[in-house]
Amino acid sequence: xxxxxxxxxxxxxxxxxxxxxxxxxxxxxxxxxxxxxxxxxxxxxxxxxxxxxxxxxxxxxxxxxxxxxxxxxxxxxxxxxxxxxxxxxxxxxxxxxxxxxxxxxxxxxxxxxxxxxxxxxxxxxxxxxxxxxxxxxxxxxxxxxxxxxxxxxxxxxxxxxxxxxxxxxxxxxxxxxxxxxxxxxxxxxxxxxxxxxxxxxxxxxxxxxxxxxxxxxxxxxxxxxxxxxxxxxxxxxxxxxxxxxxxxxxxxxxxxxxxxxxxxxxxxxxxxxxxxxxxxxxxxxxxxxxxxxx
Numbered sequence: 001x002x003x004x005x006x007x008x009x010x011x012x013x014x015x016x017x018x019x020x021x022x023x024x025x026x027x028x029x030x031x032x033x034x035x036x037x038x039x040x041x042x043x044x045x046x047x048x049x050x051x052x053x054x055x056x057x058x059x060x061x062x063x064x065x066x067x068x069x070x071x072x073x074x075x076x077x078x079x080x081x082x083x084x085x086x087x088x089x090x091x092x093x094x095x096x097x098x099x100x101x102x103x104x105x106x107x108x109x110x111x112x113x114x115x116x117x118x119x120x121x122x123x124x125x126x127x128x129x130x131x132x133x134x135x136x137x138x139x140x141x142x143x144x145x146x147x148x149x150x151x152x153x154x155x156x157x158x159x160x161x162x163x164x165x166x167x168x169x170x171x172x173x174x175x176x177x178x179x180x181x182x183x184x185x186x187x188x189x190x191x192x193x194x195x196x197x198x199x200x201x202x203x204x205x206x207x208x209x210x211x212x213x214x215x216x217x218x219x220x221x222x223x224x225x226x227x228x229x230x231x232x233x234x235x236x237x238x239x240x241x242x243x244x245x246x247x248x249x250x251x252x253x254x255x256x257x258x259x260x261x262x263x264x265x266x267x268x269x270x271x272x273x274x275x276x277x278x279x280x281x282x283x284x285x286x287x288x289x290x291x292x293x294x
Contacts, residue, residue: 002074004151004185005228007058010080012229013089015053017082018062018119022049025112028130033108033123036132044068044132057147057184061138069135072121078128079106084117148183151221158218165206165214173209173217174202175276186221188278189256190228194220196255201287202275208290227252255281 002010026045028034036045048064055061060080062070072080081090081102102120103110109121109130121130138144148164149156164183168176176182177191195202197220200213209217231252254264259272263283273280 002058002078003187003190003228004058005190005225007055007060007074007185008229009232010074011053011055011060014060014062014080014082014119017084017087017089018050018053020049021113021115021117022047023064023111024114026109027112028109030108030126033121033126033128034130036130040068040132045070056139056144057150057180059143063135067135069133069138071131071133071138071141073128075123075125075127075129077106077124079120079122081120081122082117083120084115090120146181148179148181150184151186152225158215161218161221162211162214165209169205169207171206172203172276173200173206174278174280176206177221178276178278186225188280189253190221190224192256192281193224193254196220196281196283196287197223199286199288201289202280202282204290255283257281 023045024047026034026041044064044066045068048066048068050062051065052063053060054063058073060072060074062072064070072078074080079090082088083102102118102122104122106122106124107120108123108126108128111119113119121128133141149160151161161183165173165176168179168182174191174195177186177194178188192202194217198213198217200209200217255270258270259281261270262268263270263286266283266285268283268285270281270283273282
């Protein structure tokens with residue numbers, strides 16, 4: 001599943017292309033991908049103009065002039081691809097859809113605009129969805145009420161991160177970083193990368209972290225998220241853009257997917273284990289195992 005930087009990459013691209021475009025038609029081939037009443041679609045989508053493209057956690061929000069929003073979750077295999085006569089943009093899990101003819105067998109939803117440009121929502125496994133919600137009610141959805149703060153928001157500080165993480169003080173730090181109710185949008189790649197940067201072992205209990213460690217973990221998390229956005233994302237094996245180009249963050253990864261290679265900081269061979277149910281990459285020298293776990 002894409003993480004915060006990958007979804008933010010999609011948002012940035014669509015924010016450049018979609019505002020002011022007027023929707024002329026909506027087509028879909030799978031009701032669960034577009035679970036909206038036909039009457040609502042006719043009234044609040046057809047003829048509406050796009051006013052903004054936002055993101056909350058791993059979810060995209062396309063706001064409409066009718067005061068409704070299209071809330072989009074890419075889930076495991078989702079793609080959004082924009083095509084016009086002049087340009088193309090897209091991001092998501094790679095298959096022929098991003099660089100080939102559209103619509104294709106994975107296209108679930110198509111928005112056609114008045115100028116005949118199109119936005120395709122492709123989803124091979126059919127887990128993703130595009131929901132029509134009144135804009136003032138979007139943040140009242142259960143998902144948004146439960147999700148934690150945005151790590152890259154201007155008011156997010158290391159003190160806030162510490163307070164949020166201490167809600168699960170007896171859990172290991174990696175599990176807490178992956179918990180979307182604690183922090184929004186952080187996934188496996190950036191958890192490993194930030195923990196390596198902060199020299200914290202993933203199995204360390206949150207309650208055992210001191211203030212210096214919380215502060216360092218905060219700095220590293222912000223660093224890797226911003227770098228990943230700058231590089232267009234990181235899941236180079238399953239996330240590419242409309243030209244088939246891969247997000248390049250993995251070229252800068254320090255520990256993730258580097259098992260059996262030398263740690264770039266100390267030269268020790270990076271190890272892979274399983275923590276919080278996920279493949280986890282650590283340097284056994286830089287990230288010393290907590291004493292009680294030796």
